[in-house]
Amino acid sequence: MTQPLLESRDLTVRFGGHVAVDAVSCAFAAGELTAIVGPNGAGKTTYFNLISGQIAASAGQVLLRGEDITRQSVARRCAGGLGRAFQLTNLFPDLTTLENVRLVIQARRAKGFNLLSMAASDNDLRDAALAVLERVRMTALRDTRVSELSHGNQRKLEVAMLIALDPAVYMFDEPTAGMSADEAPVVLDLIAGLKAERDRTILLVEHKMDVIRTLADRIIVLHNGALAADGPPGEVMAMEVVQEAYMGKDLALV
Amino acid sequence: MLTRLLSGDRPRSLVLTVILLAILGALAFAPFLFPGVRSLETAARICIFIVLVASYDLLLGYTGIVSFAHTMFFGLGAYGVALASDAMGRGWGALAVGTVAGALAAAVLAAVIGMFSLRVRAIFFAMITLAVASAVAVLVSQLSAITGGEDGLNYSIPRELTPAFRLGEVMGVRINGKLLNYYLVFTCCLVLFLVLLRVVNSPFGRVLQAIRENEFRAEAIGYRVVYYRIIATCLSASVAALAGSLFAIWLRYVGPDTTLSFTIMLDILLMVVIGGMGTIYGAVIGAAIFVLAQNYLQTLMGSAAEATAGLPLVPDLLNPDRWLLWLGVLFILSVYFFPTGIVGRLRTGR
Numbered sequence: 001m002t003q004p005l006l007e008s009r010d011l012t013v014r015f016g017g018h019v020a021v022d023a024v025s026c027a028f029a030a031g032e033l034t035a036i037v038g039p040n041g042a043g044k045t046t047y048f049n050l051i052s053g054q055i056a057a058s059a060g061q062v063l064l065r066g067e068d069i070t071r072q073s074v075a076r077r078c079a080g081g082l083g084r085a086f087q088l089t090n091l092f093p094d095l096t097t098l099e100n101v102r103l104v105i106q107a108r109r110a111k112g113f114n115l116l117s118m119a120a121s122d123n124d125l126r127d128a129a130l131a132v133l134e135r136v137r138m139t140a141l142r143d144t145r146v147s148e149l150s151h152g153n154q155r156k157l158e159v160a161m162l163i164a165l166d167p168a169v170y171m172f173d174e175p176t177a178g179m180s181a182d183e184a185p186v187v188l189d190l191i192a193g194l195k196a197e198r199d200r201t202i203l204l205v206e207h208k209m210d211v212i213r214t215l216a217d218r219i220i221v222l223h224n225g226a227l228a229a230d231g232p233p234g235e236v237m238a239m240e241v242v243q244e245a246y247m248g249k250d251l252a253l254v
Numbered sequence: 255m256l257t258r259l260l261s262g263d264r265p266r267s268l269v270l271t272v273i274l275l276a277i278l279g280a281l282a283f284a285p286f287l288f289p290g291v292r293s294l295e296t297a298a299r300i301c302i303f304i305v306l307v308a309s310y311d312l313l314l315g316y317t318g319i320v321s322f323a324h325t326m327f328f329g330l331g332a333y334g335v336a337l338a339s340d341a342m343g344r345g346w347g348a349l350a351v352g353t354v355a356g357a358l359a360a361a362v363l364a365a366v367i368g369m370f371s372l373r374v375r376a377i378f379f380a381m382i383t384l385a386v387a388s389a390v391a392v393l394v395s396q397l398s399a400i401t402g403g404e405d406g407l408n409y410s411i412p413r414e415l416t417p418a419f420r421l422g423e424v425m426g427v428r429i430n431g432k433l434l435n436y437y438l439v440f441t442c443c444l445v446l447f448l449v450l451l452r453v454v455n456s457p458f459g460r461v462l463q464a465i466r467e468n469e470f471r472a473e474a475i476g477y478r479v480v481y482y483r484i485i486a487t488c489l490s491a492s493v494a495a496l497a498g499s500l501f502a503i504w505l506r507y508v509g510p511d512t513t514l515s516f517t518i519m520l521d522i523l524l525m526v527v528i529g530g531m532g533t534i535y536g537a538v539i540g541a542a543i544f545v546l547a548q549n550y551l552q553t554l555m556g557s558a559a560e561a562t563a564g565l566p567l568v569p570d571l572l573n574p575d576r577w578l579l580w581l582g583v584l585f586i587l588s589v590y591f592f593p594t595g596i597v598g599r600l601r602t603g604r
Contacts, residue, residue: 052474078476090474092467103464106457107476113485114457120262122457165475 003066005030005201006082006169011050011060020046022225023060028169033195033202035212035233038222044205045087047222048173051203052084053077064169078107083167087174087205089154093147097138097157100146102129104164129164136160136190152183159187163194170194170202176211184208191215213237259448261455265535270600274535277542281440285433286425292549298436300545301443302501307525308450308537309493314523315532316454317486318466319376323383324522326390327364327491329513331356331498333394336407336508344410353499357492364491368484391514406509411435415503439500446493451534453489462486463532521548528588530595539596547584552577 004027011024021043028034036044049055051062053074061070064080072080092100105128106112106119119125133139136156141149146157159175172191176184188211194200195215206212212219212233219236221229229236236242257264265271277300280287284297306328313319334356335349342348363386371382394401401407413419415438419431427433453459461482464472469479502508512518521544529540552574559572592599 054470054474073478074473075476075478078474084474086471086474090468090471092464092471094467095463099460103460103472104475106460111457112461112477112482115453115459115489116456118258118262118452118455119457119460120455125457161475 002029004028004063005065006051007063008047008051009061009063011047011062012058013046013050013055014058020225021050021222024222024225024227025060026220026227026230028201028203030168030201031199032217033204033215034218034220035216036203036205036220036222037207037209037212038228042222043225044222045173046225048084048171048203048205052082052171078165078167081168082171083162083165083169084171085158085162085173085175087177089151089158091146091154091157091161094145096143096145097149098126098129098133098142100157101132101160101164102126104161105129105132108165132160132164135163137186152179155179155183156187156190159190163190166198166200168201170200172202172204172206174205174207176206176208188215209237261448261452263451263455263534265601267600270535270597273600274538277538284440285436286427289427294432294436296545296549298439298504299549300542301440302497302504303522303525303541303545304537305443305446305450305497305500306494307522307529307541308447308534309490309497310522311526311529311531311534311537312450312454312462312486312493313490314526315530315534315536316459316466317462317483318469319372319483319487320380321383321487321490322380322516322519323364323367323387324490324494325514325516325519326383326387327360327494328498328501328518329390329394329508329510330360330363331495331500332502332508332513333401333407333498334359334495335499335502336409337400339409339411340407344412346412349411349499349503352502353496356499357495360491360495361488364488365484368487372483372487373480387514387516387519391510391516394514395510402509404510406507406512408507411503411506416506435504439504442496442500446496447534447538450493454534458482458485466532524585526595528585528592528595530592530597530599533595533597533601536595536597543596547581551581555580 007027009025011021012019013021024047036047038044046055050057053072057070061068063069064082069077069080092103102125105125111125130139130142133142136159138153138156138160141153146154149157155175155178162170162172175187175191179187191202191204192215195202204216216233218231219233220227221236221242229239229242265274281297281301285294288297310324313321331353335352338348338352338355342351367382367386371379395404414431415435416431421429423429461472461477464477465479465482473479498513501513505512525540525544526536528543529536529538555572555577556574559569559574562568562572594602
């Protein structure tokens, strides 16, 4: 078997006596879109935080291309190819839309320690940032401050930031959370587009089951912090444990 | 050309442009427009404080770091020049050595403080700077054999920079070393200010703003926040030290009260807030208003008190001894009406 791109081995984190993520071992192959589902409080976001480094693991390992990155800083992991979008909008509110995306591209190209050139006259960076905004159809909002954007546009920008970063592993944490019914498909189309065009590895935490059914190659189910099921969408959704733990109530909503 | 000089960061407000040009013009021709020792003293102080306040704004307004050690770095530069001139005797070499040594010492000390405290949390940095700054102030006053203690140090600077060096007269103004000294201060301050303006508009400056806005996300898109913060601290400290060196060259005297005191630290803080945090231009306006008020409010109040001598109560309120009270009132009003500072207010046009 070929080496997985990303892997967690017995990954565990405890907060006091509470085990939020309980020995989750899971490997993600390159080019695969994996949906991570589970009821609220199942540990999905915490699992994400452990992988991208926002939270330090109590036990277990995270491996990227076979290399142990469990002790690396968030920035190191990002440079290594782990890109993360956040569930709660997490942007630079006082800067413009364009500047938010430009900062990501500047980070990717390692131009941050340039003290004496003019940021505004770096046309390469600006054009690359504009191309990303074009892709998410936000060009008209380029000079709007992020704090003045609508919630839906902020969510879109969140996705745009990750597209600009273009990491080896895209991690989306409920990218459509709080979006209206006509806004959500735009974001999901973007993710589907990423999958089709760039052939990247994508991890997606998402609640909308119809979305997952069409997008995901594989579903893993977390329940009380532990891995409850893992397999192709059809198979996982049919499992009784999954129906009970999670989908029973949610399917009714779809 | 102008855009490049200003690093693409124009004042973005007509009123602000006019005010800035007026201040620039007044400072550039101060010896001819406002002859007299006292006005030249004020003009030089404004120049130096503009740089000092702008370098503080790099930390507070752009990076979101609160430091209480800015006067310490200012003092390092000043004492660098003083000690070098004292040890090496009068000369340009001593000025250069003192200036470079002061700036380097400031950068190293800032890096050490930063490495110990910026990893943790920004508030921790504020406390550490307070502790270190107090310790250095005590040290300077105790090591009187070297630093002159509370009395400070007097020293000689090259004759070309002193009033004794006479060159003749232009437009009724005596051209002497003091005037050359003023233009040395003015030119260096202008260059330092433009350098700071460039730094905050560089890719590096944008990262600092990103860190201020959301350090968590800055880290998540791959910036190592700690390094950026440490570099910003070092840079800010060395520019403050350079301003201190200029101050020492201008005054030919250093002492704890003129360079290290906590009062100056508060003044800097007020100037940044009044001018507008995170704008750099705010430093120009904040420093100009504040230094002018410090130097002339008393005189102004004195004449106002005389003019209203016949009225009840008013002359008492305007008594020159109450100038600090009125300065305080001015400060409260400006924070209340311009929470984003004068520059912020002018830019939004509301």
